[in-house]
Amino acid sequence: MGIFGFFGSSAFDDGVKEFSATPSAVLLDVRTREEYDGGHVEKSVNLPLDELRTVTDKIDRRVPVFVYCLSGARSAQAAALLRRLGYENVKNIGGISSYRGKVVR
Numbered sequence: 608m609g610i611f612g613f614f615g616s617s618a619f620d621d622g623v624k625e626f627s628a629t630p631s632a633v634l635l636d637v638r639t640r641e642e643y644d645g646g647h648v649e650k651s652v653n654l655p656l657d658e659l660r661t662v663t664d665k666i667d668r669r670v671p672v673f674v675y676c677l678s679g680a681r682s683a684q685a686a687a688l689l690r691r692l693g694y695e696n697v698k699n700i701g702g703i704s705s706y707r708g709k710v711v712r
Contacts, residue, residue, distance in 0.1 A: 620707055622673055622700025623648055632671040635662075636703075637685040642677065646710035648703065656681045659688055671696040678702035 616624075626634045627650075634651040636643050643653040654662060656676070666672060672694055676682040679701035686699040703710070 617701075617705040617707060619675065619701045619703065619705045622675070622698065623706070623708060625698070626671075626673040626700070629671050629673075632673060633666050635666070635672055635674045635685070637674060637676050637681050638703075644712070646703075646712050648675070648706065649709065649711045651675075656685055659685055660692075662689065662694075663692060666694075668693050668695070671698070673698050673700050675700050675703055677704055 623634070626632050634648060636647050636651045636653045637656040637659060638653070639655050640653060643651075647653065652666075654665065672689060674682040674685045674689070674697065676685070679699065682699045682701060686697045689697045
């Protein structure tokens with residue numbers, strides 16, 4: 608990547624774009640409710656990591672799920688757990704801290 612690549616879109620931005628272009632996909636924010644209320648990606652659903660085991664009551668296993676958190680660590684844990692729970696189409700898009708788009712408060 609050249610020096611100007613640092614000023615382009617982030618992997619997180621690209622993940623949000625991919626979510627937007629994927630019919631019936633869910634954008635899952637696994638941060639705490641307080642973090643989510645402080646700013647989140649439009650159309651995202653908040654389900655904190657420590658409550659993720661209840662996901663099967665809320666999100667169909669057949670839909671694509673894009674997962675994010677603040678830095679990417681919790682979303683990596685969440686993606687692994689979702690796969691163990693039977694979700695096959697899961698993508699960890701990383702942390703909102705690198706997001707260059709609009710956040711909703």
